[in-house]
Amino acid sequence: MHILYLHQHFATRAGTWGTRSYELSRLLIEQGHQITMLCGWSDRSGLPYDPDQRVMEHEIDGIRVLALNVPYSQNMSYLRRIWAFVWFMLLAAGVALRQRKVDVIFATSTPLTIAVPAMIASVINHKPFVFEARDLWPDIPIGMGILRNPVLKFAARALEWVTYRRARHIVACSPGMKAGIVEKGIQPEKVTVIPNASDNDLFDVPPEVGQAFRAEHPNLGDGPLVVYTGTFGRVNHLEYLVKLAQHVRQIDPQIRFLLVGTGSEKPKIRALAKELGVLDDNLWIMDAVPRQEMPAILSAASLATSTVIQNPVLFHNSANKFFDALASGTPIAINHEGWQADLLREENAGLVLAGDDFEGATSTLVDAVHDPVGLDAMGKAAQRLARERFDRNKLAL
Structure with missing residues (x-):
């Protein structure tokens, strides 16, 4: 089967974005399918860039990639990002139509x-269309107050309504997302949950890999290390980790925090860390690294983290960093409720920190990182989940 796969933010392991589309495409190719990936370009994608080409064609691990010259960055203003979405939509429609x-x-x-563009190509070329919802849009921008204009809200809701009904089938990345889609009037049997997955082949590395990372960064010390690896965006609420580091330092300054990534909020997060006196004291901020280098960081960590703003619309997320931590056998701490919180509690694979109580969150974290037996048990439970329930190779079948 030949699949036309549209993903504006496609990235390979050489990039610093999530690689769900790359990993699934690679596995589908191994099963005998053919993939044409229609995507945009970003400095986080890991794709070559030619400013003179409107459509850059590559073959990457058997995937035919058509990358449109529509740059995108989290550092762009909100209006510039909206324009990048619209411009990509228009160009992609023309390219998709030619993939007959x-x-x-x-x-x-x-x-x-x-x-x-997917629906346009589907209707004109008479091809079935499948839609994957990685987030509940436009619920998130509306719920966060980002999308306020009544006309734009109506247009976004209308596009959502048409998309769900035009799609032959819908893939949701979490049970909560499926519930949100069903609430919009879609039959449950039309929606399949395929969560983000663990790339066990990439993240299951020997302890020496993490030890080497620590040796290369002596400022991190040899004590407990709490890491965040991902986007520095508004949704990710990294102010929480900076303030948590401030509280933790008062109890145990040997517990170090490392935030790795890039995004529009990074200057703000750095400024807050400096203001609170934790920057380069018990908290360090690093630039994003290629995904293929991420296993070393998680191997060095005592605890991984995934945080969001305290807004229920965000609790259905299926963040890549959550599954990367599971694959690496690193216990993960989150600051929100939802299906991931239920899973961590049921399986004892990590911590659910209070999202609005820093004293309680600090106590929970400090006790956990000073309990090597408990940490080891959580790490083994995390890796068991990665292998038995979230292995990418199994979910792609």
Whole structure:
């Protein structure tokens, strides 16, 4: 089967974004399918860039990649990002229409506008269209107060309504996302949950890999290390970790925090860390690294983290960093409720920190990182989940 796969933010392991689309494409190719990936370009994608080409064509691990010259960055203003979404939507529609020899069209959000070129090509070329919802858009931007204009809200809701009904089938990345889609009037049997997954082949590395990372960064010390690896965006609420580091330092200054990534909020997070006196004291901030280098950081960590703003619309997330931590056998701490919190409690694979109580969160974290037996048990439970329930190779079948 030949699949036209649309993902504006596609990235390889050489990039610093999540690689769900790359990993699934690679595994589908191993099963005998053919993939044409239609995507945009970013300095986080790991793709070559030619400013003179409107459509850059590459073959990467058997995937035919058509990368449109529509740069995107988390550091862009909100309006520039909106324009990048619209411009990609328009260009992608024309390119998708020319891919007439495909059997199915698969489009994955975000943004929700990715569905437009997919639906156009589906209708005109008479191909089935499958939509993957990685987040509940536009619920998130509306719920966070980002999308306020009544006309734009109506247009976003209308696009969501059409997308769900035009799609032959829908993939949701968490049970909560499926519930949100069903609430919009979609039949449950039309929606399949395929969560983000663990790349065990990449993250299951020997302890020496983490030890080497520590040796290369002596400022991190040899004590407990709490890491965050991901986007520095508004949704990710990294102010929480900076303030948590401030509280933890008062109890045990030997517990170190390391935040790795890039995004629009990074200057703000750095400034806050400096203001609170934790920057380069018990908290360090590093630039994003290619995904293939991430296993060393997680191997060095005592505890991984995944945080969001305390807004229930975000509790259904299926963050890549959560599954990366499981694959590495690193216990993970989150600061929100939802299906991931239920899973961590049921399986004893990590911590659920209070999102609005720093004293309580500090006590929980400090006690955990000073309990090597408990940490080891949580790490083994995390890796067991990665292998038995979230292995990418099994979920791709």
